[in-house]
Structures are given as C-alpha cells and as structure tokens.
Amino acid sequence: MLEKQSLGDFITRINSDKAVIVSVSPQSRASLAAFFGLSQSQVFRKLTALFKSMGVKAVYDTSSSRDLSLIEACSEFVTRYHQNQLSSGKEAGKNLPMLSSACPGWICYAEKTLGSFILPYISAVKSPQQAIGAAIKHHMVGKLGLKPHDVYHVTVMPCYDKKLEAVRDDFVFSVEDKDVTEVDSVLTTGEVLDLIQSRSVDFKTLEESPMDRLLTNVDDDGQLYGVSGGSGGYAETVFRHAAHVLFDRKIEGSVDFRILRNSDFREVTLEVEGKPVLKFALCYGFRNLQNIIRKIKMGKCEYHFIEVMACPSGCLNGGGQIKPAKGQSAKDLIQLLEDVYIQDVSVSNPFENPIAKRLYDEWLGQPGSENAKKYLHTKYHPVVKSVASQLQNW
Ligand code: SF4
Incomplete structure (x- = not known):
C-alpha cells in the first residue's frame, strides 16, 4: 500500500479520470516559504497555481481541519x-x-x-490529516457533485509517518461496495520540492492563483489564520x-x-x-x-x-x-x-473559524456529538507481538 504514497503515483493519478484534491499542511507551507524566501500566503497561492496547472481540482489547507x-x-x-x-x-x-x-x-x-x-x-x-480526509470524502464530495471514490485525495505533510497513518485500516470505509480511503496518498514537503524542481518551475516568479476558500483558513482580505x-x-x-x-x-x-x-x-x-x-x-x-x-x-x-x-x-x-x-x-x-x-x-x-462552524452546522452537529465521534474520532490497537519476536528479545 505504501507504493501508492509516491510522487510517481501522484503524477499517474493526475492523468487519470479521478478528481485530485491536495491538502497542504501549514508546516510544509512554512518549510517551502523558508526555502524560497517567500511568505506563506505566496507559497500557498503558488502551490495552488502549480497543482492546478497539472490538473488538480482544488488545493486546501489542513489548518482548517486542525481547528476541527x-x-x-x-x-x-x-x-x-x-x-x-x-x-x-x-x-x-x-x-x-x-x-x-x-x-x-x-x-x-x-x-x-x-x-x-x-x-x-x-x-x-483524528489528526488534522485524517480530519480533512473525512471532511472531503464523507461531506465535501456531495457539495462538489462527486462520489467519494471519484476523488483522489493527496496531503502534503512534514513527515513520512503520515504515509503510515493514511494507510491504517481505521481510515478506510465502504461506499457502494467500493473501499474508500480518507487520504489516498501523502507527499512530504521534500517530495513537493522535488516535484517543483523536476518540472523546472521557477517557483519564486510563478504566477499566483487565488486560494480555494472552501477548506482553507483565509479571510475575505486574503489573510491566512490559524492557531x-x-x-x-x-x-x-x-x-x-x-x-x-x-x-x-x-x-x-x-x-x-x-x-x-x-x-x-x-x-x-x-x-x-x-x-x-x-x-x-x-x-x-x-x-x-x-x-x-x-x-x-x-x-x-x-x-x-x-x-x-x-x-x-x-x-x-x-x-x-x-x-x-x-x-x-x-x-x-x-x-x-x-x-x-x-x-x-x-x-x-x-x-470562531467559519469553516469549522459551517461543518458542524451542515454535517457534524455539536462538538463531541455522535456524528463528530463517527467521523472525527478513531481507535488504537495494541500490536500483539509474535512468539518469535518475543523470543528474539530473550
Ligand atoms: S513524526 Fe514528527 S513531523 Fe510527524 S507528526 Fe510526529 S512530530 Fe510531527
């Protein structure tokens, strides 16, 4: 399953019939901003332009799901x-x-x-990565006129462990007999830099696109916000x-x-x-x-x-x-x-986040409600060690 988590697979999916949505973490945004000497909002607008030029349908911000x-x-x-x-x-x-x-x-x-x-x-x-996955695949798809399995959802994250998180069985659900994954693929910040460099894009001067406000913490004046x-x-x-x-x-x-x-x-x-x-x-x-x-x-x-x-x-x-x-x-x-x-x-x-308020109004009900627990909470499982591995520790 981890082979799905690569830049190569992302590029293949972009050229498929799926609607690709990318959700970017604020830590990745900051890392790219520091590397290119840009502000975080410039990075976000340029990433939006870059991904959309490749065929991505929407670029969101996991600061919004972090608030959830x-x-x-x-x-x-x-x-x-x-x-x-x-x-x-x-x-x-x-x-x-x-x-x-x-x-x-x-x-x-x-x-x-x-x-x-x-x-x-x-x-x-759930973590912000999985919360935005749940919001997109369970709720936003309907608003976008799509089915959950029509969407290929990619996150951009500061670590490789997020790839392991995305493939947990707890984050897979079934719709019309098809398995749907909240987050289909995770790219690290470094992999996004590789993508920029492999396409010979001059990121610093790349024309910017407006941010997708549906799931992005940005106000009417274009100001990013978050904790x-x-x-x-x-x-x-x-x-x-x-x-x-x-x-x-x-x-x-x-x-x-x-x-x-x-x-x-x-x-x-x-x-x-x-x-x-x-x-x-x-x-x-x-x-x-x-x-x-x-x-x-x-x-x-x-x-x-x-x-x-x-x-x-x-x-x-x-x-x-x-x-x-x-x-x-x-x-x-x-x-x-x-x-x-x-x-x-x-x-x-x-x-006070209007996106969070809207998602509670339209979808989740109250914080801690049954629906909030169904979609935004998860379970953990102790890994039972095999006898062989226990013997190795003797
Ligand atoms: S492994 Fe590191 S980067 Fe990843 S979520 Fe944990 S602290 Fe953050």
Whole structure:
C-alpha cells in the first residue's frame, strides 16, 4: 500500500479520470516559504497555481481541519476531566492525563512498544490529516457533485509517518461496495520540492492563483489564520478552553509554557485560589516521552494533558521537511521555520473559524456529538507481538 504514497503515483493519478484534491499542511507551507524566501500566503497561492496547472481540482489547507481536531480535543478533555472527578478507584486513572493523538510517530510507538496500558490515555480525535480526509470524502464530495471514490485525495505533510497513518485500516470505509480511503496518498514537503524542481518551475516568479476558500483558513482580505504552535497548538488550545469552561478563567494573550529539562519539555499550570487545578505539558522527542511514560506507568504523572510529538522541536522539524541549506545548521533552520511560521498568519480561535462552524452546522452537529465521534474520532490497537519476536528479545 505504501507504493501508492509516491510522487510517481501522484503524477499517474493526475492523468487519470479521478478528481485530485491536495491538502497542504501549514508546516510544509512554512518549510517551502523558508526555502524560497517567500511568505506563506505566496507559497500557498503558488502551490495552488502549480497543482492546478497539472490538473488538480482544488488545493486546501489542513489548518482548517486542525481547528476541527482541536475543537473535538477540547470537548474530549472536558468530558474526561468530569469523568475523572466523578469516578473513583482504578478506572479514574484511565481518563487523565489525556495524551494528544496527532503524531503518527508517537501512535506507532504506543501501539507497538507500549501496548494496551497506554492506549486509553490517548485522545480519540483524528489528526488534522485524517480530519480533512473525512471532511472531503464523507461531506465535501456531495457539495462538489462527486462520489467519494471519484476523488483522489493527496496531503502534503512534514513527515513520512503520515504515509503510515493514511494507510491504517481505521481510515478506510465502504461506499457502494467500493473501499474508500480518507487520504489516498501523502507527499512530504521534500517530495513537493522535488516535484517543483523536476518540472523546472521557477517557483519564486510563478504566477499566483487565488486560494480555494472552501477548506482553507483565509479571510475575505486574503489573510491566512490559524492557531499558533508549530505542532498544532493542542496543549495551548485545550488549556485555554478548559480554563474557561471548567474554571471560568479567561486567558488573554499567549499561554506561557515554562521550560523544564530542555526546550522540548515545557509545562504550564493554572492556579485557582493558590491551588494548581490544571497542569499541561508539551513533550517532544522520544527521550522526554520515555520519562513521561515511566511516570504514567507508576501512577505518578501530575499532568492533565500532554501534547506528545515524536520529533524533537515538533512538526516543523519533521523528517519530510526540506533539509538545511549548505552551511546552515539544523538549529538555525528550526529557528528560521519558527519565525516564518508565525509571520503572515493571524492567530485565531478554532471555535470562531467559519469553516469549522459551517461543518458542524451542515454535517457534524455539536462538538463531541455522535456524528463528530463517527467521523472525527478513531481507535488504537495494541500490536500483539509474535512468539518469535518475543523470543528474539530473550
Ligand atoms: S512530530 Fe514528527 S513524526 Fe510526529 S507528526 Fe510531527 S513531523 Fe510527524
């Protein structure tokens, strides 16, 4: 199935009778912007022009579906928090900490290496990649006058693990006896750069096309918008929401995460009447992750929510991003990407996103509703090790 995930297959599909839709992640947009010295909106308009010149029907932005994933994560957290308060005994510990679920590198590790003890803690909400896949194949196709199997949906992502995520059985459904996949193919940012270079396109001077606004976080003035946070802003958004809904505290401005052991392990606490009531952490990279897992296992984890990302520095540093230029250190590139990522994009509240509002109105109902769970939530499965592989570890 992974051979479907290549540039060659993408080019073949473009020339088939399928309607090709491309959804671009904001991290990929930032990587291309840094490489070409362009703004993110210029990159988006140029990518739209490039893909459409090849026959792509629409180019969307996964910042829009990320807002859906964030809204669902907020709703799930509040539910888990209440359940945790209500329940006592053994089961109480299974609701919190809630661990974010947008990183397939982390999900693979949890399923393969950590197994069933950790899975109940992982948020049931699909990643932005799968959320936009669900929105396109279950809902938008009808609006576009297409059937789900008429659409070939490609995402552009910062890492190779997103290819593994796209081929999970959980993200395949059946329509008219045909299997339909939410995301048919994933290209990394680096592969899109290869595509640009292989077509000898002068990307910097390429004429720009208007963005497709149906699923793109862009306002009437052409301004991009979205949450801050190079890895999706999960901890910040859920923290802000939980403080407001659970403790009637409005957090103005940005949420300040305090650096602990290193910049990939940070925390923030909400205190009410001098008592800590919410404790959230960002935990990036496997070394930090292993420490947290050990604490959860021992029942000594003090966090209510942890944004877990497998890559050190998070998704801007994904393995599929464009590599540092000659003479540029990895550290300098990350700094540049973090700067580019927040330029040219206004910070917005996912709950105010008109696209998310429309999708809830037309399709999902309320956050956390049965339909929202059906289309935007998923399940995890412990990978049972074979006897042979267990014996190898002896
Ligand atoms: S942290 Fe790394 S592996 Fe995980 S989703 Fe982001 S880029 Fe991919």
